[in-house]
Amino acid sequence: xxxTDALPFSHALRPAELAARKPTRFDIAPDxxxxxxxxxxxGIEALESLRLKGTLTPTGRNDWALDAEFTARAVQACVVTLxxxxxxxxxxxxxxxxxxxxxxxxxxxxIPEDTDAEPLPDxxxxxxxxxxxxxxxxxxxxxxxxxxxxxxxxAPPGAAPIRDEDTRPFxxxxxxxxxxxxxxxxxx
Numbered sequence: 316x317x318x319t320d321a322l323p324f325s326h327a328l329r330p331a332e333l334a335a336r337k338p339t340r341f342d343i344a345p346d347x348x349x350x351x352x353x354x355x356x357x358g359i360e361a362l363e364s365l366r367l368k369g370t371l372t373p374t375g376r377n378d379w380a381l382d383a384e385f386t387a388r389a390v391q392a393c394v395v396t397l398x399x400x401x402x403x404x405x406x407x408x409x410x411x412x413x414x415x416x417x418x419x420x421x422x423x424x425x426i427p428e429d430t431d432a433e434p435l436p437d438x439x440x441x442x443x444x445x446x447x448x449x450x451x452x453x454x455x456x457x458x459x460x461x462x463x464x465x466x467x468x469x470a471p472p473g474a475a476p477i478r479d480e481d482t483r484p485f486x487x488x489x490x491x492x493x494x495x496x497x498x499x500x501x502x503x
Contacts, residue, residue, distance in 0.1 A: 324353055338370040364387060367385050385445060416432060
């Protein structure tokens, strides 16, 4: 998330202004109006709570480590019945901000092994981190507990839909054997 001005929740800390030898503790939670703005931004019915609690710790000369616990309660519409579905979210957040991290250049780049590391910005926005975790943790297809499972089939006009049996690795073996079962093949 680069443009923090467009985000509904922001809590920025400047590493240059933090204690260089001890962890900075934080516990952030938006108020009710901000939760409503976050819900509208995320495209969900409601956000009843959101909290990011942890530490921002200096590591080495100029690097920082963020370790936190994220909790939230979101309300989304069921994909089947449109009934409200409450989901309790809980995630562990770990990020490393590196002052000397090289930015990849070129058309083809190699993804680093350490996916928790990113270049050290002039401001670490804890609100933006919380919103990113929220987006990734929300269920894509929330179901109400009493919603019946939905079976969807699609096929071009005039074609039969593919069944689960058709996708099994040996589905065509029976037709290759001329419809014979294993016992019939042993007799021939």
